[in-house]
Amino acid sequence: MHTLLHCLFLHPFASPGQNRARWDLACDIAAECIAAELCGPRPGNANGGTEYALGRICGALQQIPLTAESVFELLKTGRFVDDEQEWQQLFCVDDHRFWYERPDVRSTAGAGAGEGHTEETPDSESEAETQPGGESPDDTPDKGSGHFKSPKNAWQYAAQSITSSMKHQPASPQSGWGRNLSGLFANLRVAPRSYKKPALDEFLRSFATFEETPRPSSDEFDYALYTYGFALYGDTPIIEPLETRDEKRIREFVIGIDVSGSVWGPMVTRFAQIVQGVLCNEGLFSSAPRIRIIQCDTQIVEEDVIDTPEHMRKWIEGLRLHGGGGTDLRPVFQRVDELVEHGEINDLNGVICLTDGYANFPKCATPYKTAFVLTPDGAQNLVPPWAMTFMLEEEDFRST
CATH class of the missing domain: 3.40.50.410 (von Willebrand factor, type A domain)
Structure with missing residues (x-):
């Protein structure tokens, strides 16, 4: 989940310049925070070191959502320079070297997006106003175009699909998101929606799963073909009714x-x-x-x-x-x-x-x-x- 969130949040596709170590740490902090919200605390973190560190970071950010970009800007101030090495040991759980050893993303994206396409970095002044990597929110990749072939745009398409689902479906505890997941919405750039609380009986029905039952399915039974068999052969239907549904x-x-x-x-x-x-x-x-x-x-x-x-x-x-x-x-x-x-x-x-x-x-x-x-x-x-x-x-x- 940690690595998947890196990709959905487009962390591998930004260019941190000389601040690669801090960008890696900021991405790990954001991904680990959201992964813990989705899956619960990581096993082996009994001493609560990550929770304590996240508490300090959130306190410093105040009302600013915890994202890789906001943490990166916080780290650049040097306020937590003495803690960075310890935090790297706490939050680093995957290998980022392939983020920087892949083919040049700028040229790949530029070939599909048209001439003049450039990629912003977390060091740029306009980072707070753009999506990760400098993509405009309206720059939706076309799944059938060459632009979609860029790994960055492929993950952006996936992230936007999730965002679209969240925008058009009511969030609720029943659906699995909508409570204690504000960080996920912030990193995917979508606001949580309000929802109408379901009744208890409706909530209990959500646990039911499909099971084959020995009852004819009227929805899947074609009466036209069935009766045509009698007309054609006298006493033989073309299709027997389904015995289960x-x-x-x-x-x-x-x-x-x-x-x-x-x-x-x-x-x-x-x-x-x-x-x-x-x-x-x-x-x-x-x-x-x-x-x-x-x-x-x-x-x-x-x-x-x-x-x-x-x-x-x-x-x-x-x-x-x-x-x-x-x-x-x-x-x-x-x-x-x-x-x-x-x-x-x-x-x-x-x-x-x-x-x-x-x-x-x-x-x-x-x-x-x-x-x-x-x-x-x-x-x-x-x-x-x-x-x-x-x-x-x-x-x-x-x-x-």
Whole structure:
């Protein structure tokens, strides 16, 4: 992700002149910062050295977004000259030598863009008003032209495609971006969009995946050809109706419930009823479902496996909460990893945890879709940025 962000932010295509080392450091700081926002902290950074350094840099930038260009300008002031060597060890995780050993980008870009095309550098006075490398925001590469053959323009095209998607789709925690990702928007030169918060049932439906079900698909069945076969042959249709169709279902799913003292009683019961309504009333239960419900405070205190809609109904009717101590959700994810490793979970749709947010969370992003549903007074700012978040409100219970 770190290296991919370098390319999308066009870091390799600027010419830092005599300040190559500082430009490399500025690019690494910006890429590592955004990669951490997207994926969570890098493993092995337990001492928090990068977080401390980023805090100092953001403090010095004040309200200026953290980008390679803004950090580069900050480093040029010499304010952090004594820290640069230490920061290089913290943030340098890939090799930049190929940025400077490739064919001359200026001549390649110039051949496609026309005579007179020049490339700005981070040292130029107009850098703050241009895109990285001096490209104008309106200089959109044509995918079918020779201009697109430049590596720089190929990556610029990819970055602009992402930007276009962000401009035309509402940002939300459900979509995976829109919260704690202001740095990504700043580096891609696009402002985050506001969004309308989805209802809880809609949020839960986002975990369903397509599954082949034994039902004819009227959308894919051609009645004209079917009846023409009877007209042509008497008793033989040309096409038999399709015996299956793809529908969104939830097959393997894990629900973690924070049973600390602050998450208790009616809140948990109502949440379970909403989940039951979405799974049962909207036909999201798979033909062979395995819904695991894990209660956890500082350790797992109860685990149930639901395999039918009727079983789900009876579980809610006889719901008993255990625990009541502190809050540590890491055992839930350790249990899920154990089940996956032993082959008891083969096609996990996702993990969703009900909590107040005042908990210990996994440091790194999970390889499966993860969401935390927070109680109305939950601490959203404590939830790791790599996970989806849904803040419960009273209207969520009324609407469902």
